[in-house]
Amino acid sequence: MKAEILDMLSQSEEPVSGERLSTALDVSRVAVWKHIRQLQESGYDIQASPKGYRLYSAPDTPFPWAFGPLAERLHYYPEVTSTMDKAMELAQSGCPAFTVVVAERQSKGRGRLSRTWQSSAGGLYFTLVLRPDISPEKSPLLNLAAAVDLSTAIENLYGIHCGLKWPNDLLVDERKLAGILSVMSAESDRVEFVNIGIGVNVHNDTRKVQPPAVSISRLTKLRVSRTDILKAFWERFERRLCQQQLDRVIDEWRQKTITLGRWVKVQTIHDTIEGRAVDLEETGALILETDDGQRKTVVYGDCFHQGHARGQNN
Template sequence: MGTDNIRMTETGDVRQQILEVLLKERDAFISGNELSQRTGVSRTAVWKHIKALETAGFRFASSTRVGYRLTEVPDLLFPALVAERVPAGQHIGRKVVWYSEVDSTNRVAADWVQENAPHGTVVTAETQTGGKGRRGRGWFSPAGGLWLSVIFRAPIPVRVAADLTLLTSVAVRRAIVQETGLPVQIKWPNDLLLHGKKICGILAEIRADGETLQHAVIGVGLNSNIPAAAFPHALTDYATSLAAYSDQPISNLQLAGRLFSELEQLFQGLILHGQGFGHVLDEWRAASATLGRRVRVQTPQGLVEGVATDINAGGILYVRQDNGLVVPIHSGDVLF
C-alpha cells in the first residue's frame, strides 16, 4: 500500500480524537496544549497529526497563541465525519476504517473480520489499486468514487445469503435516487445502471458454518465523482459516473450516510424479521433494467438467450427462450 498510506480508524486513533474535538468545537480555537491533554500525546505530536490531516484535505486556521480551528473538511469517509451521519443504535457505519489507498476494500475487510471487527464495520478507501468485480474482473477505482466494504455478522440461514447482494442493490439505488433524483436502474444480479451505463457493482463474499452464515463482506463500488475524461477509453461506452452525468459534484459523505441508513433498515429486516429480497421484490421489478428485454445470459451451464420475463423472491431470473421454454437462472452474467 505504500509508506505514505494513511489509515483512520475509530476513537482510539489520535487523529480521530483530534478531529472529534475540533468538530465538536467547530467555531472555536482549541489550543495545542488542550489537544495534547485530551489525546495523551505531546504538542509536537499534535502538530504532526494536524499536518497529516491537512495532507488528507482538512483545513485549519491556526495561531501560536490560540491554537487550531477547523475551517474545511474533505469529502472523505473519515470516521469522525461519518459518525455525524450515523444515529444512535445504527450498526452500519458505527465503526469505519478509512485508508488513503488499498488494493481492495473487500480484501482488507476480510483481514478486519479476522480481527473480530463487529457487524456493520465499514472499510473504505480513497483509491483501490486492485479493485475487483464478479468472477475476478478488475474494477477501475480512482479517487472520487465511493469504494467501501461492509462486514455483515448475523446468524441467518445460508439459503438466504444471496439476499444480501440483492438487498444491497436496492439500498444503493434508494440512496442515489434520494440524493440526486437520477433515474438509476438495477441490472440482474448486482449492477446499477444510469441510462444503460454501469455506475455501480456489488460483490458479496460469504463464509458459512454448516447451514448458518458465519460472516459476509459486501463490497460496493460506486462511480460517484469520477470525471468523464478520467475513464479509460475501453470503458467510456459502458461506464459513467453520477457526477459525469449530472455535471455537478456529488457529496460522497451524504451519499454514504443515506446508503448506511438504507442498508441498516433492510439488513435489520432480514436479521430480525426474515424480510428478505421478497420484501422489496416489487420495488426491484419497478427499477429493473433487465425484465422485459431480450438478453443473453452466460451461466455456468452455458449461454441462455431469450426474453427476461421475471424474477422471484429467491432472486432467480426467468428467461423465455424462442422455443417457448422458460429457463430459471440462479447465477450468471446478463448481456443486453
C-alpha cells in the first residue's frame, strides 16, 4: 500500500486528493491517511493541503515499500549483528531465491578471513540469498558476477569507474568503495544456497578508515541514493542469473580488473603467496606466476596489490 501511494505521489506534480488515492487503492480515506502518517514518521516530506497530498522529498532509507514489486523479498532492519546472519536464518528456513536483507548498521559486520567490516551510518549493507543451479566449484563466479554488476550499476548511476580487485573489492584510485563476501551451503555436487554479502561506502565518512577507502557521495556531485544503488544492482544481478549468463563473467571481469598484471600478495587461511597475477581459471581462481617462474592457483584468499607488475615502471 505504501509503495502504491508513493508511486502515485511521485508521478504527480500536483497534490493528489485523498479521494483519488482511496478510489485507486480501493481503501478508505482513513486508511490512506494512516499510511501517509506512517510515511511522514519514516522521514517522507509529504505535505497535506485542501487539494490533497504532495511528496516533496524522500529519505535515503531502503525501506521495502521503496522497491515496488521487489518489496515482498526485502527485509529491512535499523540494526543487526550482520545482514549475513539474518540471511543465513532465512536461507535455512527456505526463503525464496533473491531474498535481500538490508540494514542501516551492523554491529558485527563480516569481512574476509574473519575480519570485521566497519559499518558506520550512511553505508549500504545487504546480503542477497541465491539458489543457483551450478556446481560448488563454480560458486566463486557468483562473487565475480556480483562485482561486475555492482560496478556497472554504480557507473551507470553516477559515472564512477570502479576497478575490480580479485576476488571481491571495488576500488577507485586504490581506495576501497565496496566489498563482497559469499557464504555457501552445498553438498558434494549440489549448491543449496549461496549468500552474497555486500557493503558499499555511500554517505559514510571514510576519511579515517584503513586501508584507504572512499564513498560514492565524495566522488560525485549528483544526488546519491542507497535505494537506487541496491535496486539497480539487484535487478541487474537477478536478470543475469535468471538468464544463465555466468559463462561470460570471466571476460567481463577481465575488462574491469586492476589486479591482472600486478605483483600481489595473497593471504590464505594457511599460507601467503606472492607473485604476478596473470589470469583467472574458468572457475574464477587466480593464477600467480612466482619469482622462480612457477605458476600457482589460488582459489580463496585475501589479495593485496604490491604496486605495478615487475618489469614495469612505478
